[in-house]
Amino acid sequence: MAASRSLAGLVLALIALHSAASTRYAPNWDSLDNRPLPCWYDEAKFGIFLHWGVFSVPSFGSEWFWWSWRQEKSPAYVQFMNKNYAPGFTYADFAPQFTAEFFDPDAWAELFESAGARYVVLTTKHHEGFTNWGSPVAWNWNSVDTGPHRDLVGDLGKAIKKRNLHYGLYHSLLDWFHPLYLADKESGFKTQYFVLAKAMPELYDLVMRYQPDLIWSDGDWESPDTYWNSTGFLAWLYNDSPVKDKVVVNDRWGINCSCHHGGFYNCADKYTPSTLPDHKWEKCTSIDSHSWGYRRNMQVNELMDEATIILELVEAVSYGGNYLLNVGPSKEGLIVPIFQERLRNVGKWLSINGEAIYATKPWRVQMENTTCKLWYTAKESAVYSIFLKWPVDNVLKLQSPKPTANTNVTMLGLTGLLKWKQDPELGLLINLPMIPPGVFAVEYGWTLKLEGVH
Numbered sequence: 001m002a003a004s005r006s007l008a009g010l011v012l013a014l015i016a017l018h019s020a021a022s023t024r025y026a027p028n029w030d031s032l033d034n035r036p037l038p039c040w041y042d043e044a045k046f047g048i049f050l051h052w053g054v055f056s057v058p059s060f061g062s063e064w065f066w067w068s069w070r071q072e073k074s075p076a077y078v079q080f081m082n083k084n085y086a087p088g089f090t091y092a093d094f095a096p097q098f099t100a101e102f103f104d105p106d107a108w109a110e111l112f113e114s115a116g117a118r119y120v121v122l123t124t125k126h127h128e129g130f131t132n133w134g135s136p137v138a139w140n141w142n143s144v145d146t147g148p149h150r151d152l153v154g155d156l157g158k159a160i161k162k163r164n165l166h167y168g169l170y171h172s173l174l175d176w177f178h179p180l181y182l183a184d185k186e187s188g189f190k191t192q193y194f195v196l197a198k199a200m201p202e203l204y205d206l207v208m209r210y211q212p213d214l215i216w217s218d219g220d221w222e223s224p225d226t227y228w229n230s231t232g233f234l235a236w237l238y239n240d241s242p243v244k245d246k247v248v249v250n251d252r253w254g255i256n257c258s259c260h261h262g263g264f265y266n267c268a269d270k271y272t273p274s275t276l277p278d279h280k281w282e283k284c285t286s287i288d289s290h291s292w293g294y295r296r297n298m299q300v301n302e303l304m305d306e307a308t309i310i311l312e313l314v315e316a317v318s319y320g321g322n323y324l325l326n327v328g329p330s331k332e333g334l335i336v337p338i339f340q341e342r343l344r345n346v347g348k349w350l351s352i353n354g355e356a357i358y359a360t361k362p363w364r365v366q367m368e369n370t371t372c373k374l375w376y377t378a379k380e381s382a383v384y385s386i387f388l389k390w391p392v393d394n395v396l397k398l399q400s401p402k403p404t405a406n407t408n409v410t411m412l413g414l415t416g417l418l419k420w421k422q423d424p425e426l427g428l429l430i431n432l433p434m435i436p437p438g439v440f441a442v443e444y445g446w447t448l449k450l451e452g453v454h
């Protein structure tokens with residue numbers, strides 16, 4: 001019996017292996033959208049996003065500095081330039097000041113790991129077109145020829161891969177002011193000069209050089225995926241690239257792709273669904289609520305605090321999403337102390353409550369808001385209930401879980417079972433310890449682990 005069962009298992013495994021090996025994706029969305037998402041991504045839940053480039057030099061306004069100044073001629077930017085720079089100073093003149101002299105990739109990686117992140121996504125090239133690696137098709141507009149004179153993408157990648165972190169590469173398809181892009185735009189995107197000369201060569205170069213775990217595509221919104229040749233690239237990525245088995249991509253591959261095609265869905269920036277989506281998704285957001293790139297003039301009241309970050313993380317995970325939290329490094333290569341403090345505090349919270357976050361699945365109820373406000377996640381036979389406000393009477397009231405005679409309730413970070421009883425109206429009442437919140441954990445939220453509930 002045992003032998004025939006394991007033989008059957010072997011045959012099944014071989015069939016699965018064979019069909020996995022023989023799956024080839026065609027360069028169309030019907031085929032590409034069928035690819036299962038490599039499971040590391042859903043398990044990871046929390047990532048760090050980094051917007052770093054020449055815009056980190058003026059570090060004023062946002063990473064859209066060049067566009068705001070030159071294209072929109074926004075008065076704040078024009079005045080900033082008139083006041084602080086000589087006439088004739090161009091955006092390209094900022095590049096030599098992108099010095100990154102304090103950039104310590106191992107220190108960054110240590111910080112991200114301490115934050116409890118499981119992946120890191122770096123801008124390899126934002127819409128300004130400047131590449132943070134020595135792209136052969138970004139002549140004199142890359143971090144090796146000018147500025148830091150360093151392969152920033154490669155150096156961070158080495159440090160990330162030494163730790164328990166996956167490495168993701170953000171890549172903007174468009175370059176705002178590249179002459180070939182402007183020519184294609186002029187033709188109504190009938191020509192593909194820019195795609196052939198810049199966008200596609202750089203994407204293939206990034207994959208071959210750095211073998212990323214994730215490609216976070218952006219800058220797609222002015223033209224259809226047929227212009228970008230997105231499906232051709234993705235078919236190669238999924239079929240023949242060196243990362244075909246592990247790579248994950250998002251959904252920004254041309255007009256109307258977002259929220260419809262690709263790997264996981266970002267939909268809009270800071271996307272916050274209020275019902276459970278039927279497709280894996282990610283919320284990206286930034287600690288600095290005004291910008292993704294570093295701003296020297298940011299004020300503390302413009303930053304997300306730890307309680308807000310943890311609330312958003314919990315909310316995203318209970319609704320089946322991942323949470324990608326951005327910080328903008330400075331031109332010198334520093335992640336400023338206020339960002340470090342935020343990240344390390346989130347990490348402290350996760351060091352206790354991470355069991356209810358990592359590798360969890362959404363439960364049958366995501367959130368309840370009747371007597372107490374709380375969020376649910378599930379893993380194996382446990383249901384986790386996360387609450388961010390300590391009830392004044394030390395009794396947490398849960399409406400959704402149905403207890404059994406065997407139900408056990410514990411709090412993460414605390415030993416021992418908690419007393420509970422079922423009340424016909426108020427639901428499951430759980431006596432919390434009479435300890436002021438914050439003594440046994442960081443005070444941003446707590447997790448009950450419920451075993452033996454329905």
Ligand SMILES: *[C@@H]1O[C@H](CO)[C@@H](O)[C@H](O)[C@H]1NC(C)=O
Pocket residue numbers: 223224255256
């Ligand atoms: C995008 O979707 C809109 C609305 O469905 C449609 O009108 C438009 O033609 C689409 N654009 C492209 C490039 O497919």
Ligand SMILES: *[C@@H]1O[C@H](CO)[C@@H](O)[C@H](O)[C@H]1NC(C)=O
Pocket residue numbers: 027192195196200229231232233236
């Ligand atoms: C688009 O992708 C296809 C399939 O990989 C390839 O044959 C073709 O050369 C690509 N075209 C461009 C413009 O990159």
Ligand SMILES: *[C@@H]1O[C@H](CO)[C@@H](O)[C@H](O)[C@H]1NC(C)=O
Pocket residue numbers: 369
């Ligand atoms: C929770 O309930 C309160 C009071 O009914 C309401 O003001 C609030 O908007 C609700 N929050 C959510 C996320 O549903």
Ligand SMILES: *[C@@H]1O[C@H](CO)[C@@H](O)[C@H](O)[C@H]1NC(C)=O
Pocket residue numbers: 406407408451452
């Ligand atoms: C609850 O704890 C008791 C005693 O430790 C154990 O026998 C029982 O199996 C637990 N119930 C569940 C559902 O894990």
